Amino acid sequence: MTQNENLAHPMEVFLRKSRIPHIWCSGCGNGIILHSFIQAVKELEMDSDKIAVISGIGCIGRVAGYVNMDSFHTTHGRAIAFATGVKLANPELTVVVISGDGDLFAIGGNHFIHAARRNIDIKVICANNFNYGMTGGQQGPTTPLEAYTTTSPYGNIEHPFNLVSLAAASGATYVARWTTLHVRRLTASIQKMLQKRGFGFIEVISPCPEIYGRRNKMRTGLEMMNWLKKVSVIENFSDPAKAEVSRDRIIIGEFVDMEKPTFESILYQTIKRVQEGKGR
Amino acid sequence: MTGNKAVLTGEHFLSGDLACAEGAIAAGCRFFAGYPITPATEIAERMALRLPEIGGIYVQMEDELASMAAIIGASYAGLKSMTATSGPGFSLMQENIGLAAMTEAPCVVVNVMRGGPSTGQPTKPGQQDVMQARWGSHGDYEIIALSPNSVQEAFDLTVEAFNLSEAYRVPVILLMDETVAHMWEKVVIPPAEEIRLVNRKKPNVPPGEYAPFKPEGEDLVPPMACFGEGYRFHATGLTHDEFGNPKTDSPEAQFQLVSRLCEKIRRNAENIIKTEKVMLDDAEVAVIAYGVVSRSALSAVKKAREKGIKAGLLRLITLWPFPEKQVAELADKAKLIVIPELNYGQMVREVERAAKEASIRFLPKLGENLHTPGEILEVLEAK
Amino acid sequence: MPVRIWRKPLDLEKAKPPRGEIHIIKDRCKGCGYCIEYCPRRVLEESDEINKRGVHPPKVEEESKCVVCSFCTAVCPDFAIFVVEKPCEGGC
Numbered sequence: 131m132t133q134n135e136n137l138a139h140p141m142e143v144f145l146r147k148s149r150i151p152h153i154w155c156s157g158c159g160n161g162i163i164l165h166s167f168i169q170a171v172k173e174l175e176m177d178s179d180k181i182a183v184i185s186g187i188g189c190i191g192r193v194a195g196y197v198n199m200d201s202f203h204t205t206h207g208r209a210i211a212f213a214t215g216v217k218l219a220n221p222e223l224t225v226v227v228i229s230g231d232g233d234l235f236a237i238g239g240n241h242f243i244h245a246a247r248r249n250i251d252i253k254v255i256c257a258n259n260f261n262y263g264m265t266g267g268q269q270g271p272t273t274p275l276e277a278y279t280t281t282s283p284y285g286n287i288e289h290p291f292n293l294v295s296l297a298a299a300s301g302a303t304y305v306a307r308w309t310t311l312h313v314r315r316l317t318a319s320i321q322k323m324l325q326k327r328g329f330g331f332i333e334v335i336s337p338c339p340e341i342y343g344r345r346n347k348m349r350t351g352l353e354m355m356n357w358l359k360k361v362s363v364i365e366n367f368s369d370p371a372k373a374e375v376s377r378d379r380i381i382i383g384e385f386v387d388m389e390k391p392t393f394e395s396i397l398y399q400t401i402k403r404v405q406e407g408k409g410r
Numbered sequence: 411m412t413g414n415k416a417v418l419t420g421e422h423f424l425s426g427d428l429a430c431a432e433g434a435i436a437a438g439c440r441f442f443a444g445y446p447i448t449p450a451t452e453i454a455e456r457m458a459l460r461l462p463e464i465g466g467i468y469v470q471m472e473d474e475l476a477s478m479a480a481i482i483g484a485s486y487a488g489l490k491s492m493t494a495t496s497g498p499g500f501s502l503m504q505e506n507i508g509l510a511a512m513t514e515a516p517c518v519v520v521n522v523m524r525g526g527p528s529t530g531q532p533t534k535p536g537q538q539d540v541m542q543a544r545w546g547s548h549g550d551y552e553i554i555a556l557s558p559n560s561v562q563e564a565f566d567l568t569v570e571a572f573n574l575s576e577a578y579r580v581p582v583i584l585l586m587d588e589t590v591a592h593m594w595e596k597v598v599i600p601p602a603e604e605i606r607l608v609n610r611k612k613p614n615v616p617p618g619e620y621a622p623f624k625p626e627g628e629d630l631v632p633p634m635a636c637f638g639e640g641y642r643f644h645a646t647g648l649t650h651d652e653f654g655n656p657k658t659d660s661p662e663a664q665f666q667l668v669s670r671l672c673e674k675i676r677r678n679a680e681n682i683i684k685t686e687k688v689m690l691d692d693a694e695v696a697v698i699a700y701g702v703v704s705r706s707a708l709s710a711v712k713k714a715r716e717k718g719i720k721a722g723l724l725r726l727i728t729l730w731p732f733p734e735k736q737v738a739e740l741a742d743k744a745k746l747i748v749i750p751e752l753n754y755g756q757m758v759r760e761v762e763r764a765a766k767e768a769s770i771r772f773l774p775k776l777g778e779n780l781h782t783p784g785e786i787l788e789v790l791e792a793k
Numbered sequence: 794m795p796v797r798i799w800r801k802p803l804d805l806e807k808a809k810p811p812r813g814e815i816h817i818i819k820d821r822c823k824g825c826g827y828c829i830e831y832c833p834r835r836v837l838e839e840s841d842e843i844n845k846r847g848v849h850p851p852k853v854e855e856e857s858k859c860v861v862c863s864f865c866t867a868v869c870p871d872f873a874i875f876v877v878e879k880p881c882e883g884g885c
Contacts, residue, residue, distance in 0.1 A: 137816055139872050146644070149655065150872060156823035156848065161870025169867065179640040184483075195644050195656060200637040202486060203646035203656075204479060205509050211476035215483025215491065218467045219441055220638050223487065241479075244472040311831070313867045351825040397467070404462040 144168035144178065146198050153192055157343075157351020159310035159336030160190045163257050166313055166334075167228065168197065170320035181224045184213040186233035188264045189338075190257040193228045207238030210245045213252045221394050224324060225251070231258040231333075232270040235291055239271070246300035246329045248393040253323050253330045256293065259338035267341035274376065278345040294370040297331040298386045304330035305370060305386035309358040310337060312382060319384065328392045335380060416464045417602035426564040426591040427494075430520055430584065431456035433568030434492050436605055439518070440466035441491035443480035445473055445499060448532040449588045450522040453494035474499035478506035482515045486645065488636035490572055494520035496588075497539055498529060500546070507581055508547030511671060513645045514579035514623070514632065516610055518571045521583060522591040523701075523752075525777065534778045535588035537701055537752040543583045544730045550668050552675035554682060555583040555730040557700040561595035567727070573608035574682060578674055579631050585729060587752060589702040589780065610634045617641045623667070624652035630674035679731040686725040687736075689715060693722030695790050696744040698737065698761055700726040703750050703781055710786035721790050729757070734764045741765035748773065748789050750781040813859035813876040817850055821873035824848025828865035828874050834858045837865065 142150075145168070154160045171181065178199045185194040187206035194201035200223075204212045209227045217225040227234075234242050234256050245252055261279050262268040269282040272293065276285040297305045304323050308316040316334060323330035337343060337354035348354045358380065365373070366383040373381035403409060417436045424432065431453050434442070442457040444450075454470070461468045467484070471477040474495050481491035495503060500521045510517055525531030526538045543555045554574050558564045564586060571582040611633040613620050622643040625632050632652075635641035644654040649664050657663030675682070688708060690696060695714070699707035704725045714721035724740050726733055737760075741747060747765060749758045750773035758772040771789055775781050802808065815836070822844055829837045829851050836859045840852035851874070853859075859876060866875045 137877070139816075139818065139875050140866075141872055141875075145872070151821050151823075152871070154870065157825040157827075158870055161872065162868060165867060165869070165872065179642065180638055182487075182637045192656075195646065195654075199642055201644045202483070202513075203644070203648065204482075205505050205647055208475060208479040208506060208509075211471065211479035212483040214469065214471070214476070215441065215443060215480035215485075216487045216637060217483075218469055218480075219484035219487035219489040219491070220636075223638050240472050241476050244476075310870075311868070313864075317867070351827065352830055355827060355830070397469075401462045401465055405465065409462070 141165060141168055141172070144171060144198050145196055149196050152196055154189060155340040157337055157339040157354070158189070159259070159334070159338070160193065160257055162310040162313055163190070163228070163255065163334050163336060164193055164196060166317045167226070167255060167320055169317045170324060173317070174321055174324060176224065176324070180222060181226060182216050184209045184216065184225065184227045186229040186238060188230040188233045188262065189259070190228060190230045191233065207233055207236070208241065209233065210238060210241040210252060210254065214245060214250060217250060217252055218394060218397070221398070225253070227252055227254045229256060231256055231260070231272040231293070232262045235293065235296070236271045243296070243300040246297055246302040246331070249301055249303055249328045249390050250393040251327050251329070254332070255320065256331070256333045257336045258293065258333050259336045259342060261338060261342040263338050263341045267345065279342070290375070292371065292373060292375070293333045294331070294373050294385050298370040301329065302331045302386060303328035303388050303390050306384040307333040307335070307373065307382045309335040309362055309380065309382060311355050311358045312362065327395070328390060335375065414602050417605065418599050419601045420599060422597045422599060423594060424561055424597045425452060425594050426558065426561045426586055427452035427522065428456050429561045429565040429597050430494070430568045430586065431460065432599060433565040434518065434572065435460055435464065435466070436599065436602070437490065437569040437572035438607055439490045439492045439572060440464070441481065441484035441489040442467070442493065443469050443471050443477040443484070443491070444493050445471055445477050445495065447496045447499045449524055449591050450494045450496045450520060453520060474502035475506065478503040478510070478519070481517045482506060482510050482513070485515045485517045486637055488638070490516070490576070492518040492520065494522065496522050496524050496532070497526045500539055500542065504542070504546040508549060508551065509647045510581040511547065511551040511553060512647050514634070514671070515581065516575040516579050516634070517581050518568070518575055519581055519583050521585055523585060523587045531777065533588070535702065535752055535780065537587055537703070538756070540585060540729055540753070541756045543585055550672060552580070552672045553583060553730055554578070554580055554675065554728070555585050556727060557585045557729050558590055559701055559704045559725065560590065561593060562597050564590060565597050565599065569605060573606065576608045576610045577631070578629070578678065579610065579634060580675065585701070587701045613641070621652040622654050623650060625670060625674070629678060630670050675731055680735070682728060682731060683733045683736070684727040685733050685736050686727060688723040688725070690722035690724060690740065692720050693744055694720040695746045695748065696722045696724055696740055697748045697750065697786060697790070698724045698726065698740070699750055700729060700757070701752070703752060706781045706783050707750060707786055709783035710790060713783060713787050714790045717791070719790055726757070732760045732764065737761055737764040738766070741768035745769060746771060748786060750775065750786055752776070752780070811861045812857065812879040813861040814879050815853050815856060815859060815876050816874065817852070818873045819844045819850040820846065821871050822846070822848060822850035823871050824850070825870060827868045827870070831868050832865055833862060834860060
């Protein structure tokens with residue numbers, strides 16, 4: 131082992147090396163998601179000059195600063211809206227939004243459903259850690275019923291979103307859910323999404339032992355990952371509305387993989403028609 | 411009309427909203443994101459009709475938060491971009507206007523001012539957002555805001571707004587009041603080659619050496635690469651260093667960045683500021699006005715002159731940065747300064763600050779009724 | 794349960810699984826233990842060493858067991874471990 135200390139980690143070319151190590155806690159799944167994303171880019175031999183990574187606010191919001199690609203760390207909830215401008219202004223870019231469940235589905239929920247409805251070619255990877263980690267662990271739109279957080283000290287009284295069902299119902303043409311333990315399948319799924327045209331969504335259930343786990347009887351990353359290992363069941367192309375995320379069972383897999391004209395393809399066809407004088 | 415579909419050279423009869431849209435297109439705007447709101451909707455409608463003709467992008471977003479975010483994204487991807495709204499939507503845009511200021515994204519935000527606060531009087535004019543334009547987003551920053559008083563100027567100043575945003579990498583606000591937006595007048599659109607256009611400075615270093623937030627030259631404005639050009643750079647709303655790296659713990663980084671964001675406008679203020687001076691040379695009484703109110707003010711000043719009163723008008727075309735020097739010079743000479751505004755007291759505070767000892771008379775107005783020349787004349791006569 | 798019949802590949806004797814050289818960037822390790830726990834061949838274990846972050850990075854218990862599946866690399870959140878396939882001339 132470690133015979134050659136100068137040998138670089140194979141993923142470093144995809145990272146802004148001066149920014150590593152990242153800010154995330156021990157056992158946090160965000161680093162695994164980042165690794166999985168750049169692994170997918172590497173395996174597809176994509177041109178990093180033509181990828182833009184957009185993030186919102188929260189722990190995983192920092193991801194944009196770590197990738198060696200064009201990147202923008204936007205305001206809370208607005209990553210998808212920002213990405214819409216990027217994609218339409220330069221359609222040759224692969225535009226990837228990597229952000230958290232609170233950012234994408236509470237403060238930014240409106241942008242998510244409308245981008246999915248338009249089927250704009252934006253790829254969304256959501257790290258779902260069941261709470262607002264950056265601000266110290268508050269209850270959010272994915273916090274399970276009865277779970278403890280700093281703002282649900284008596285147990286969460288709200289029902290959580292089923293993100294894959296929401297994405298499918300909103301019109302996303304690729305929808306999947308994985309966990310940070312299913313990292314090979316996650317990477318393959320990201321690859322598939324990157325190769326498709328249209329609005330893609332992958333939810334990644336990600337451990338947050340320091341902030342969420344320790345309040346919910348899972349003190350370490352290992353305990354959280356072993357829980358994910360124990361309760362995850364792959365049911366590809368099952369009904370996303372029935373794809374539960376509960377203490378006893380997490381349904382993972384691909385749920386939607388379909389073709390539908392993308393927003394920008396219809397937009398550019400319309401522009402072409404108008405320019406040919408056949409606007410109406 | 412020439413063969414150029416982007417610049418509709420010739421004489422037109424347009425509203426302020428439509429002239430603004432044509433000004434944007436003539437300035438090179440090729441991306442518009444918006445959300446319908448009275449009295450700015452016609453700008454979106456015109457852009458939806460016109461942009462596809464010239465290969466531009468119109469996208470109707472789900473709200474104003476999204477519209478503002480999208481135009482920053484489009485700006486970073488290389489297009490000149492704009493959105494248009496009114497008070498309530500302008501309020502929703504404020505957070506991302508701060509993001510545009512922080513990340514130095516050139517873009518233009520049109521705010522057609524109606525009566526506020528809240529939903530207020532959607533179809534009636536106002537000038538109640540002038541302070542919000544300056545201070546609406548949190549934190550210290552400087553911004554540019556322009557105020558047209560005619561349909562022709564709605565065209566001209568929209569072109570100017572794009573030029574300033576590109577030159578200084580700053581969001582520029584076009585503050586139009588509802589009256590100007592909905593008034594119809596003759597507009598002369600010059601030939602394309604006569605329209606001065608400014609484009610953002612591009613980096614002339616290889617990607618490895620590019621620092622996206624390192625100013626180049628005296629103007630304190632950094633050259634701007636765009637996504638997809640191979641520079642692989644990072645931008646963030648967090649306090650950052652010259653390379654875009656977050657610096658959330660460094661007081662030096664905070665000072666360096668925030669002071670530069672302010673200074674790049676303050677130091678260039680004299681190049682940015684435009685005013686119109688009418689009969690000020692020997693004026694003993696003067697009106698300071700902007701937007702539609704300046705039209706009544708001009709009429710009042712002319713009437714006063716007919717009556718032998720040495721009256722003059724300082725019209726503020728640039729509202730922000732505030733034409734401090736021009737106001738101070740006027741205050742040195744004029745015995746009385748009258749400030750009619752379609753609000754309950756906003757720019758008068760700036761005038762009071764800049765004019766110091768001068769005698770100032772504020773004329774507020776709310777609702778549909780504009781100041782009549784007679785109302786302003788009465789004050790000039792009473793001095 | 795149906796009876797599973799495991800077939801033995803005809804070239805099993807000749808096939809050589811790859812051998813890995815494991816690199817651990819000790820000071821990047823935050824001690825989550827994922828690489829140790831989820832290595833299918835149990836190649837790694839926690840070391841007694843304390844790195845500059847104050848945690849015990851993994852150490853290689855038995856490198857010859859590594860077949861370069863690189864799951865440790867994929868599951869490491871901190872870019873602290875990677876495996877290089879050893880050249881196979883005679884040695885593996």
